[in-house]
Amino acid sequence: MRRNPDVSPTVVGRVLDVLDAFSSERPVLTLSELSRRAGLPLSTAHRLVRELTARGALERDESGGYRVGLWLWEIASLAPHGTGLREAALPFLEDVYEATHQNVQLAVLDGAEVVYVERISGRDAIRIQTRVGGRLPAHVTGVGRVLLAFAPPQVQEDALAAPLKRYSERTISSADELRRVLADVRRDGYAISEGQIEPDAVSVAAPVYGRQDTVVAAISIVAPADATDPRTVVPAVRAAARGISRALGAPRARTPFDGVRSEPP
Template sequence: MGTQPGRSVTSKVLALLDAFSPASPTLTLSELARRAELPLPTAHRRVAELVAWGALERGDDGRYRIGLRLWEVGSLAPRGLGLRELALPIMEDLYEVTHENVQLAVRQNFELVFIERIAGRRAVPVLTRVGGRFALHATGVGLVLLAYAPTEVQEQVLAAPLERYTALTITDPVRLRRRLAEVRRAGYAISDRQVTMDALSIAAPIRDPDGVVAAISLVVAHDRADPVALAPLVQAAGRVLSRALGAYRQPSGRVPLRSRHERQ
């Protein structure tokens, strides 16, 4: 240990997990070895250990997939199912009163990850998958998460090429920077046909005592959307969740220097 050249064993184990993706949810041993850049015997030994623990499972077809035990441990992530458990009743309420798509997302580095989604049966089709990633600059939840991200994150996103999804996607960094300022001023974001030409989303921040930790949105058909009517609904949902996360509470363990008033 500590003496083997190059990558650590830990990183090799993690590379085996990295080999799986939504597009490749099952892999053969040789595909796993190739993707993790490991010799076949090494891959074989590590994979056997991962199977024994339950991180991977081997199907009747001989292919490997992510195992239930890893899903179970992953479900303990506070930013995953923890946030989802808290948010689901509020999301169900939003769905009940609108029958539109409701989404919940957090930022992971320079992308967003969808934590939960309620897809309206008669609502505009959405492509999101729970656990799936997306760029920050196009969707409503992405614009909220980017607007409240640390400056370094914003600068990196603005410096990189901004992918165009539709004719309306903002790909000019100057315009995007202005839009982010508007989002902070308004307290919500609207993405109008910036991902697909039939959909509009309205998103609001969810805060804990340290800042914005997630975003919630409604995705509606752009031609029947009334963003002005829907924005307060989404903002209210964001505030209920923020309150549950202690965003508006006195920070614990600190003596207040002056009285704090709740702010928007």
């Protein structure tokens, strides 16, 4: 939950608490579960759920459970990092997928987390935790390291000051180590992340630039570590990222060479 316990709940806050009760692990909830997970009296939850269902923000299934409705998806598609970015990126993501048949992803930064806005995955691709609309801490993902490396200095410092959750023995858990990794990403223009979540997976990621020549997203390929030399994948990932940047109108993507920022955060 993202509720602030120091702030008294408003009607809007209660509505958001109801919506925030859903997760990828719990996409369908009963009314009593919504009441408990949102921290609301059953009568209040019932009233809010009834109104949200009437507006299409929630849908009720045959078993009586509730799930997020299509109306919210329509609203979410209006987000700045929504449809326009995905439409520009999809042809390039599809090209990379056809060349590799591995997981190909597009993500944006939200604080110290990445949000995945598109993913293409084949039946034989390595299984990973990500999903469209899902979140992961930025420090454990290739796309997250790219996005943090080129984020404003204060965003970087906030992420470095926060606890770094461990997912595997190889997960970066030291702020000093993460700072060095981010410096390498700025120098190289790409990130290679191996075994940070799934021990048998490697991610290669590169930045996507927008009209103001700032990094607005990142793309990555996630493949089996034991069958992939990540450096052979770097050119394809960077070429796709450059193509998306050009489609978004980034001035740097129209120049012959794609330099990278090298100043420290």
